[in-house]
Structures are given as structure tokens and as C-alpha cells.
Amino acid sequence: MKRPSFARRFRASHLGVAGAVGMLILYFAAFLAPVLSPYPPQEQNLQAGYTAPGEDHLLGTDKFGRDILSRVLHGSRISLSIGFVAVALSISLGTIIGMLAGYFRGWVDTILMRTVDVLLSFPRLILLLAVIALFRPSIYLLVVMLGVTGWMGTARIVRGEVLSLREREFVLAARALGFSTPRILFRHILPNILAPVIVAATLNIGNTILLEASLSFLGLGVQPPAASWGSVINDGREALTHAWWIATFPGLAILFTVICFNLVGDGLRDALDPRLER
């Protein structure tokens, strides 16, 4: 009858645990970047341009002799924080919009969900490129745009959950008790839809980091000389034939991060899925 605790069920998914360990490593790397970096990430040393990985520079240097290891470590801070903040924004938006659509139904639902359909029919990257190209690229604009274009999937998930929850008897009882709609939505419905929201958020972070890297690679994201993984890859693009290390290591960092977040997301889904309850 009693189901094992959440922690135990999460631990049962070995890949999820591996992802969580990888995530921890990432956080440490990002947090300790100033300590771990052998060189300041912006420091140029033109004599040491295009140094291959070796003793002095573990992962080599770029055209200006900047240390790739230091740039990748510092880039993890930018990439991870952009990912987190943008996803926090898109998840909040998606949750609120999904709750409104699912709880009020009728025309509110129709308007919101048709908006979702329209927004989802745009390719996200093209949409981002178009909007960012209109303004001066900056990290803030990037975060806001990533947030504003990423809420639709969450809204759909949340709407579905709320549609079934609003007919549950404890929600009816709350209405019969004369509770206000905000109280019902935030105190009685929201805590009960948190599980799928957390899963969606985790999976979205990996995606968003990937998207940020794409935009930075295209020159519309993080601006030089700041290092984000995407911009370092872009630096290495022209030198790909003779200095493969510049683009490869930040690429591996992205790969590692996205895999970690996806594994954790899948593990959380398995551990939180209400269908596995009882």
C-alpha cells in the first residue's frame, strides 16, 4: 500500500542518478570556475595562438591565445544561468497560462490554446533570430526571448492536469466552501500539478542551453568577448580544420550538460509519475 519514498524511487533509476551526479559536477565547475581556471578567460596571448592541447594549455588555445579550458569553465556559468533563468520564466508563464485555460475553460481556454497553437507553428529558432535581430543583442534580451518563446509545451501539460483536477472532489469542496479562485488555483491545484511541471522544467533546461548555444554560435546570443559555449564554438568555426580543439571541447560540454538534464528529467518523470502510484 505505502509507496516507497520519492528519493528511493528516484534512486531506482540508475541513469537518473548518473545525470544528477553529472549535474552536480557541472554546478561545482561553474561555481568554482574562477578557482579552477588556469588563466583569466579573456586574457590574450598572441604568441600562444592556436596552441594544441598540451601541458601549458590542457585544452589548447584559440586565435588570440585565450585558454579554452578557462573559457569553457566560465562559459558554463553563463550557459547554465541563462538556461535556469529562461526556463524559470517560461515555466512560470506556461503554468499560469495553462492553469487559467484549464480552470476557466470556455472562451479563455479557446483563446489561450489557439495562441499556443499559433506560436508552436513558428520554428522557435527562426522566431528568436527575427526578434533578436530587431534589437541590440544582449544577455537580458536573450533570456527574456528564450523564456517568452518556450512556455507553450508547459501550458499544454498544465492545462491537461488542471482539466482533470478541477473535477476532483477536493476542488469542488473548496468551491463549496466559498474559497476564492486564486486560493483554489494556487493553494489547492498548483501543489498537485507540480510533479509534471518539475519534469518539464528539467527537460527544458537542456533544450534551452542548446538553443542559447545555437544563438551564440550564430552571433546573436552572448556577445564577445564574454565566453559562452556557443560563442566559443563560433570562435573555432573558421579554424575547425587546423585547430579542432577550439570548437570540440565546448561542444562536448554542451553534449554533457544536455544529456545530464535529460537523464535527470527522465528519472524524475519515472519517480513522480502519478500513474505509478499505489
Place this chain on the structure above:
Amino acid sequence: MKKQSSLPLLELTDIRKHYPVRKGLFRKASGIVRAVEDVSLAVNRGESVALVGESGSGKSTIARMASLLETPTAGEIRFDGRIITARREKSLREFRRQVQITFQDPYGSLNPRLTIGRAIGEVLRVHHIASGREVTGAVRKLLGRVGLSEGDGNRYPHALSGGQRQRAGLARALAVRPSLVVADEPVSALDVSTQAQVLQLFRELRRTLSIAYLFITHDLAIIPHIADRVIILYAGRIMEQGPVESVYRDPSHPYTKALLDAIPRLKSGRGPSRPDSIGGDIPSPLNPPSGCPFHPRCPLADEECAGRLPELVPTGAGREAACLKLHPRQDDT
């Protein structure tokens, strides 16, 4: 049954609930589910009224309309003499305090993320019945009233048994000191020994707090323990109503007779053999039969029953029944 006020506490007049069935891309209405048809009933102050019917008879829909969780398609609901249908939620505050509902499913009726104590405390705070430090004491009192311990207040619904959960739901409803509790199948999900305890609790609460009940059930055997008056529902319409004792002693509608005959009895011994239970199923509310809704299953039915809808007519002693065979051609004279 003594009346304290000539005005019924809750009065439903000719209420009706139709659900459109929508199909296709443009959600065109392709049919209507007639869940409740022209039901009128009243609950007086302190009275306990049982509403009984098979599943699909519309009894839960009536419960939800009586507590304004659903809006009737037609008809009027009055509380304390005032019309409350078609009012905005904001002006229903007093009604929401006076009328409470409890549900059948003891798993679904409590928020799984709140402890029992917090769920009850929230009600007290929202309705300004208690605040600050008084809340703990008030919660303990309410828990005691329904036979739960103080420690149960710190537990989550999943840690309680079905009977305890039902008690917790009742405690939450009582927190606002309602004058009417609509109880939608409060014991049918419980095992029999727990049923008796919970029913006993309902009786006690009524005696001590003089609450009125609208008690929804499909179980005729429990009605004499809990209700003064019984209303028999079939296919969204009232078939018969009256004081429990007199209806049970001498049912006038053939449907009531069939229902009462189907109650299993221990004491009947070698009495006259009872007729078998009625065959067939309750008609589809999408496509109700012509005339009397019960005629396809009724042993007394003839062509007249298929053609004419019987009205609910007084049959004396506070009783009413809707059957053409009881008062043949009374409108021809």
C-alpha cells in the same frame, strides 16, 4: 416532523439539468443528456431528506445543483426564501457558509497535499471563524466532534482510513457551522461496519447541531436510520416522496415497491416469497422513453403509460407519487 419556520431552508423548483453532447470539429450539439427533469423538492430547517435512486438517476447532479456547484439549465433554487440561482459567486458568500457538501470518494475529497488539520484550519481562517492561535484549538474541537484525535490532524489524507477520511471531510464541512449539509453518498464507499459508525456520527451531529441533511444514496437500507423524508428518483424525475416510515410501510409507486422488495432482509424467514428484482436497466438519459420513464420496466404498465407523463400528485399524509395507475384518469373528471 415539526417545522420551526414555515419557509423551507432550501427549495428547488422545477430544476432541470441538460448537458449538450458535442461532436465533431465545430463542437456542434448533437444531442442532449437529460440528467434531471423538472425536480422540485424542499428541505426544512433541521430536517433530513434522503434522495434515493439508481446510478444515472440524476441524484448526484441534484446534489451539485443544490450546493450550486453546477448551474441548473432551468428552474429556481431558493435558500431561506431568497433566490440564489443566477447570482454571482461574490454574493454567495453567506450561502457558501450555510450549505456544505460532502462526497462519496474518501480518496478524492481531501487535498492530498494538505494535512487534515491544515485543511480545516484554512476553512476557519478564510471564513474568519478563528484566527491566529485560536485556530489550533478550534481544529481540535472539530476533530473531536467527528471522532478523530488531535494527532490525526497532523496526518495527510493518504495516511487515514476511508472512514477517517470521511470524518475529516465532515469536520471540514462543519467548520463553517452550516445549516444544511448535502451528503453525496457519504457511506457507500465504506465497508459495512464503518458505514454504521459514520451514519451514527451523522445522526449525532444532527441532534447536537440541528443541521439539516440532503442525503443522497442508492442504499435503501440505510435511509430509515438517517432520514425523516425520502424522495425516490428515477431517470431524473421524482417518482414518489413522503415520510420514510409511511413510504416504507406502504409504497404506492410500483418502482418504490420494486426497490423495497430488493432490500435484503435477515428477518423475513419463511415469509411470502418476494418477487424477483426488476429487470432491465435505467433508460438512457440521451433518449428517454415516452410517457412515464418507468413504463418499460413496470409490471403495471399499459399503453396509457407509454403515452402520458404522470404528474406528481398528493396521495395523502404528506405523500406524493407520480403514477397513472394510482389515480386513473383523474384529470378527466
